[in-house]
Amino acid sequence: RILSRAAAPSIAYHRRDGRAPGILFLTGFMSDMSGANAMALEEFCAARGQAYVRFDYRGHGASSGRFEDGCIGDWAADALTAFDHLTQGPQILIGSSMGGWIALLTALRRPERIAGLVGIAPAPDFTEDLMWAAIPEDRRTELARNGFIMSRAGDYPITRRLIEDGRNHLLLRAQIALSCPVRLLHGQQDDSVPWRRSLDLAEKLAST
Secondary structure: EEEOOOOOEEEEEEEOOOEEEEEEEEOOOOOOOOOOHHHHHHHHHHHHEEEEEOOOOOOOOOOOOOOOHHHHHHHHHHHHHHHHHOOOEEEEEEEEEHHHHHHHHHHHHHHHEEEEEEEEEOOOOOOHHHHHHHHHHHHHHHHHOOOOEEOOOOOEEHHHHHHHHHHHOOOOOEEEEEOEEEEEEOOOOOOOOHHHHHHHHHEOOOOO
């Protein structure tokens, strides 16, 4: 299904009706709603009769827009749109990697409807702490000059807008004012998001 918007790219989604609390799945950077985690959760919710929504951010999967035009603020806005228009009642947000950051941003904007959060290798602040921090000085100069550079593997662009916008949404620099139940799942052999990121996040959350 497609959620059309007059002033922004459309959002592709799949919704399954069921009992509350519903589950909203938030995918990772360059991932989409047909990934293994998203589909496994759908099977889990179907077996429990639980409401479930998965969707693609703009520039991802079946949604419109170009990936290289997007940034954290855009994808957070897409998540909030999906939350407001595709879900009802209390929700559990499950975010994978970047989706963990997006889940936190969504919960901070709609705390009254959040029944819980689950982070799967959550990566809050990754554009600054994992991406920008790993870019050598000569490539930072290239990024400033050209507006983008290619990743080390050459498989996706890192744009100046992605880095600069990410700084407007950093969360780990202060306490995160969420009091809902939170579970963080992180493999200690993760070579994309260091597992200590989950410990850093746990320390910053107001939730016990």
